[in-house]
Amino acid sequence: MNDKLVISSSPHIRTVESVQSVMIDVLVALFPVALISVLLFGYQALVIMLIAIASAMLAEAAWLRKLDFFGDGSAAVTGLLLAMTLPASAPWWLVMIGSVSAIIIGKQVFGGVGHNIFNPALVGRAILVISWGGHMAGNVWPVPKPFAFTADISAVTTATPLAGTEQALNTTLSQLFIGNVAGSLGETSALALLVGAFWLLYKGHIDWRIPGGFIGTVFIMGAALGEGFYYNQLLTGLFHVLAGGVLLGALFMATDMVTSPVTNRGKLIFGAGCGLMTMLIRLFGVFPEGVTYAILLMNALTPVIDNFTLPKKFGEVKRSA
Amino acid sequence: MGSAAFRGGVHPHYRKELTASLAITSMPPPAKVVIPLQQHIGAPAESLVKIGDQLLLGQKIGDSKGFVSAPVHASVSGTVVAVGPYNHPLGRKVEAITIQSDGLDTWHGEVKPAGSLDLMTPEQIRGLIREAGLVGMGGATFPTHVKLAPPAEKPIDTVIINGAECEPYLTADHRMMLEKPGDIIFGLKVMMKVLGASRGIIGIESNKPDALRVMKQAVEGEAEISVVSLHTKYPQGAEKMLIYVTTKRKVPSGGLPMDVGVVNHNVGTAIALAEVIKEGKPLIQRVVTVTGEGVIRPANLMVRIGTLVSDLLSFCGGLRETTRKLINGGPMMGLALAGEDIPVIKGTSGILALTDDDVDLARQRTCIKCAKCVSVCPVNLAPTFIAQAAEHSLIQRADKLHAADCIECGCCAFICPARIPLTQWIRLAKADILDRRKQQQK
Structure with missing residues (x-):
């Protein structure tokens, strides 16, 4: 009749949000921690982030044979997240290999965004840790030099606080909170991570249950089982939350929409599972840090968790057997 | 009295300001009406007329023997010029009767007040309602007499009048509450009488403070009827949500409101019911919100059933060039129309014209499981x-x-x-x- 009119099923209006706008929101949320990492580790941090983002976008564009480099924005997010897990001393080729493996092996071989089982950035990081352990190990990471705008990579290296008791004792909790400690770009400043996470919570892109379950479990297990660095088990629990990759993992990696459950109960279980695995690795495993493998393991369980935690439908009648 | 909240829901742009302040005006009867024999859920009516028949206003022209069904009536006086399949908002062709108006609006002799309500039995009232062709006017078009005849094992203690109007853009219910509060309460009382219900609730979303005020004033002194302010959140007017927030009762999965002792009716249905009892008028017209950025002069109109959307739109100054979607109903649950040569039916609460700016043609992407x-x-x-x-x-x-x-x-x-x-x-x-x-x- 009138060929100008669009015929489609209701609803006829849509939210303004799109996959791209969600991804841009995540990039915005990572801005505070990115800024802090540049202040702490100098221009090297910025270079690493730019290389990671650019190679992720290029790898995706090449795989999809498309010139739209930014696309839905998910490649940029993966690249930046991967950069956050790398030390400021990481050489350029290491960053590139990590980023390309994250996109290709972590995401595209599964069918692209939405189809991947594992968090792509963590897949990239896991590959780097296994293949170039020397560059990724905790004892070669630069000590931050606030406002020096350059990191002295060759001379000053120290262990991440988690690597041993001695370093831990020298690291105060307030330093951990602000981020003035050795670590990867994104795991130093708890404050910056929290600011970004609150933005995502406000926008409704993440749910408190995953970080809540994750951080809560780490705290409880750290307080109950951790070695008493601070002569106070509660502070020890807090140390386990603030040190290493727990906050970055809990707030930005475990909350990855694609690889975490969609149900509310599932999210809580998923978060708690990440926390449990992290602490088992930290306390009883051979590695000082376990966030990466904890999240990857829980990613694999996501479909199962979803299946067992489907919400109870409205007005469900209890059936007596 | 405030209300509880239901879980979930969304907050679309309501855009009700386009028509919320415009009083209901009557659109003059069009030269031609097309009255589909199926305007309700249930068995379609069968035509009682043939080409050439002279009809009077309010005369029954289609009926069915089925219980879940409703008759249809002539909405103008004039001559039957066609009986056969015609475009229908549902998207397929449905048997319809086309009447050429004589412009006189001569009422049929049977249209007269039914007498005193106090003397009528529930059975008689149900009969009148059925004969008047009343259906749910919120859009679901379930025959009203069926809703008012629950089985004996499902006693009803509460009747809820749905004035939530949670669909964006639509303001027909809002205007009716402002302009005919007395008829709404009269209709509600009739429903309560027929069902033997002891409690009446009128639920209105908080984005209509004037309607809340008017309705609260109108129920002053009515001990059995209360007006409840509802959170402004879509789908507040959905049956199960409305019942839950006003009574804390959850309609069981797969069940009906009567399973929890409740019956829901739209404000428009209550007014139509009042007119059936007071004046004997069958359902031949309804209030339609003609709105959207695509309409030159948006309006709340009293429209004859069977008026073609094309006539309705030209009465409102026509459509803008930028119109990309024409909808029967609201933007969340309405039906997209393929053109303007489609009649207004009993369930048409609005005709909405969305423009290029509102119609999202973005490519579908893969689910990112954002939950x-x-x-x-x-x-x-x-x-x-x-x-x-x-x-x-x-x-x-x-x-x-x-x-x-x-x-x-x-x-x-x-x-x-x-x-x-x-x-x-x-x-x-x-x-x-x-x-x-x-x-x-x-």
């Missing part, structure tokens, strides 16, 4: 999983995921950042599930 659909679903489903199952024709899985409980409110598809037509997939799954259940029963 927004899960968190907005008012009946606690996991829409993305049901849609996935439907897409792969896994009907049993869709059934296990409770697809049949979907109320098709559209929240999931509205919120989806990947623009997946979730509601449409679930509708498909639902239809397949219901078909399968029917076959199993045979």
